[in-house]
Amino acid sequence: MAQAQGTQRPETAPDPALALRGISVRFGGLTALDDVSLQVPEGGTVGIIGPNGAGKTTLFNVICGFVRPDAGTISWEGRELRPRPHRLVRLGIARTLQGIGLFPGLTVLENVMAGAGDRKKIGFGSSLIALPRSDRAERELRGTAMARLDEFKIAEYAGRKPDDLPYPVRKKVALARALVAQPRLLLLDEPAGGLGSDDIEELAALIRSLPRRRGGGATVMLVEHHMDLVMEVCQQVVVLDFGRVIATGTPEQIKDDPAVAEAYLGSAATEGDQPRDGAADGGPA
Numbered sequence: 333m334a335q336a337q338g339t340q341r342p343e344t345a346p347d348p349a350l351a352l353r354g355i356s357v358r359f360g361g362l363t364a365l366d367d368v369s370l371q372v373p374e375g376g377t378v379g380i381i382g383p384n385g386a387g388k389t390t391l392f393n394v395i396c397g398f399v400r401p402d403a404g405t406i407s408w409e410g411r412e413l414r415p416r417p418h419r420l421v422r423l424g425i426a427r428t429l430q431g432i433g434l435f436p437g438l439t440v441l442e443n444v445m446a447g448a449g450d451r452k453k454i455g456f457g458s459s460l461i462a463l464p465r466s467d468r469a470e471r472e473l474r475g476t477a478m479a480r481l482d483e484f485k486i487a488e489y490a491g492r493k494p495d496d497l498p499y500p501v502r503k504k505v506a507l508a509r510a511l512v513a514q515p516r517l518l519l520l521d522e523p524a525g526g527l528g529s530d531d532i533e534e535l536a537a538l539i540r541s542l543p544r545r546r547g548g549g550a551t552v553m554l555v556e557h558h559m560d561l562v563m564e565v566c567q568q569v570v571v572l573d574f575g576r577v578i579a580t581g582t583p584e585q586i587k588d589d590p591a592v593a594e595a596y597l598g599s600a601a602t603e604g605d606q607p608r609d610g611a612a613d614g615g616p617a
């Protein structure tokens with residue numbers, strides 16, 4: 333195979349941005365992930381679906397370093413990834429949480445600024461010593477955070493505390509926070525949970541735009557029970573059941589896979605959101 337010089341890539345399939353190989357996680361006697369391997373191409377949007385308890389959130393926790401796998405390796409942008417939660421921003425990785433997870437004591441703007449982690453000092457501590465450089469960094473970050481709020485049409489809430497706000501607005505704040513540091517990998521954990529159809533449409537448009545964002549696109553992993561959203565925005569879908577990958581394919585392939593139908597989708601799945609055990613979708617925590 334001819335390999336181009338310099339920074340050019342070969343013309344064969346590009347290396348995946350993220351690759352998980354043989355990931356297993358056990359919590360005591362329970363196997364939450366069992367030899368899970370998957371790949372996420374750069375600029376792609378990959379859905380992770382499966383019934384309640386299938387291991388989806390655990391998978392995100394492994395990628396973010398909140399859970400150490402008992403076996404397996406992760407590579408990110410061609411290097412082995414040994415994730416630590418406090419280093420995620422520097423690694424270009426961000427995540428939204430199922431239960432929103434905003435800081436109740438901070439304003440909306442401060443919550444979004446906090447998404448920059450330690451990449452830029454956000455001033456709560458640094459302002460005490462009032463170094464000009466930290467002032468500048470904070471002003472810059474404040475501007476970036478306001479731009480995200482503007483983009484999501486929630487700038488009017490910048491000075492409010494999140495607990496006072498409608499649920500869809502809080503969801504947008506959480507997304508703005510995840511995007512403030514311009515991540516190259518964005519993990520979305522049930523972003524549509526608790527949203528109505530108009531908000532989900534808006535969310536779908538946003539997710540579709542993520543790989544092409546100005547200033548740097550993001551590769552996306554989406555955990556979601558709303559099948560319509562997954563089928564609309566993902567190029568690849570990975571199906572977990574009892575911690576194992578039972579299918580991987582395009583949305584069309586997944587829809588027609590009998591193993592998936594048996595494990596999770598069932599006849600009701602195309603209508604939206606019916607996990608195997610009948611539990612309601614993950615709405616507001």
Ligand SMILES: Nc1ncnc2c1ncn2[C@@H]1O[C@H](COP(=O)(O)OP(=O)(O)OP(=O)(O)O)[C@@H](O)[C@H]1O
Pocket residue numbers: 359362363364382383384385386387388389390391614
């Ligand atoms: N910290 C933990 N300690 C013990 N068991 C855990 C822990 N975290 C998850 N589990 C268990 O691991 C399994 C996978 O859970 P996980 O939350 O990853 O599933 P999920 O697919 O995200 O489910 P849901 O769709 O309900 O969010 C479940 O049986 C869960 O009870």
